[in-house]
Amino acid sequence: MKYNKSFEIDDIKKITKDAEAQIRLEDAFKSQANEIAVLKHQLELLESAIRNDYDSIIITELSLVKPGPKIIYVNDGFTRMTGYTKQEVLGKTPRILQGEKTDRSILERLKRRLIEGQAFFGHTINYRKDGSEFINQWDIHPLMNTQGEVTHWVSYQRDVTEKKETAKAIFNTDFGTLLKQREEFILKFSKDESGFNCKYINEAFEEVTGCSSDDIFEKGLGSVIHPDDVAMIQHALSNAFEGKTVSELFRYKIPDSDDYQTIYQSFSPIKDDNNNKISSVKSVGKLELKEI
Numbered sequence: 001m002k003y004n005k006s007f008e009i010d011d012i013k014k015i016t017k018d019a020e021a022q023i024r025l026e027d028a029f030k031s032q033a034n035e036i037a038v039l040k041h042q043l044e045l046l047e048s049a050i051r052n053d054y055d056s057i058i059i060t061e062l063s064l065v066k067p068g069p070k071i072i073y074v075n076d077g078f079t080r081m082t083g084y085t086k087q088e089v090l091g092k093t094p095r096i097l098q099g100e101k102t103d104r105s106i107l108e109r110l111k112r113r114l115i116e117g118q119a120f121f122g123h124t125i126n127y128r129k130d131g132s133e134f135i136n137q138w139d140i141h142p143l144m145n146t147q148g149e150v151t152h153w154v155s156y157q158r159d160v161t162e163k164k165e166t167a168k169a170i171f172n173t174d175f176g177t178l179l180k181q182r183e184e185f186i187l188k189f190s191k192d193e194s195g196f197n198c199k200y201i202n203e204a205f206e207e208v209t210g211c212s213s214d215d216i217f218e219k220g221l222g223s224v225i226h227p228d229d230v231a232m233i234q235h236a237l238s239n240a241f242e243g244k245t246v247s248e249l250f251r252y253k254i255p256d257s258d259d260y261q262t263i264y265q266s267f268s269p270i271k272d273d274n275n276n277k278i279s280s281v282k283s284v285g286k287l288e289l290k291e292i
Contacts, residue, residue, distance in 0.1 A: 055159050056156075057073075059153070059155075060094065060152060060155070061152060062150060068093060071090055071091065072090065072152070074089055081159055099126070102124050110140070112203065119140060120139075121139050121140075123136060123160060134161045135160050135161045137159075140154070141153070184284050185202055187200065187205065188280055189280060196281075198221060201213040208286070209224070209285075211255060224252055226252075226260050239267070240267040241269065243278060245266065247264065248264075249263070250265050266284050266285075267283045268283075269281055
């Protein structure tokens with residue numbers, strides 16, 4: 001890893017007259033240059049590691065208010081996938097990929113999730129520089145500083161156009177349905193004298209199950225699952241509040257139907273940072289694809 005001698009050393013000589021100060025500055029510049037080289041190398045390794053899973057990487061500023069979020073970084077894969085060069089998109093927003101067939105409801109869902117500081121997984125039609133359509137799958141996550149504050153967004157993207165056609169041919173269903181089935185939902189529970197209370201439900205719950213979050217808050221989890229499974233969930237929550245991690249299969253109602261769908265759901269204790277006591281339970285559920 002080398003630093004740029006011709007630039008750094010010459011610049012230092014022009015602005016320093018004291019030999020000792022010049023040596024200190026040279027050392028500082030060399031150290032800084034090497035740190036930058038290390039960071040660049042680490043970024044290249046990161047890109048290489050995820051290249052098999054994602055075609056494109058975008059990093060944007062935090063602000064979601066127009067004209068934001070402005071793009072501050074794209075990798076070479078973005079250029080290959082969209083046809084735009086880095087110079088053409090830096091300072092612009094990912095909206096340059098949107099067009100007539102871009103699903104606005106998906107964009108609104110994306111915006112709500114980001115406002116909440118949550119990750120987002122979804123897909124919609126985007127447009128390359130030449131105007132051609134492709135189905136862009138996003139996996140967007142907040143980037144945080146050492147204080148835990150969100151500072152930027154990173155979007156891992158993939159052209160899944162061919163996978164859509166494959167899904168139709170193999171599963172006889174729409175690719176969007178398959179993607180939805182891959183999403184996980186999260187519930188969080190507290191416990192008091194009255195029993196277990198659901199205090200948090202993420203947006204993916206309704207997308208995965210089709211059930212209403214309001215029903216759970218108003219009537220309890222028993223209102224959306226099979227009556228025979230209510231005791232199982234109560235037992236799983238009891239075990240989790242005792243410090244155990246439990247995973248079970250539960251049957252959730254399919255809205256406007258007499259049928260049920262099976263959800264694989266885990267329950268894990270969450271401990272308070274101050275006294276190390278269990279303060280709540282986190283439950284993660286997933287509707288997995290059946291093997292064929």
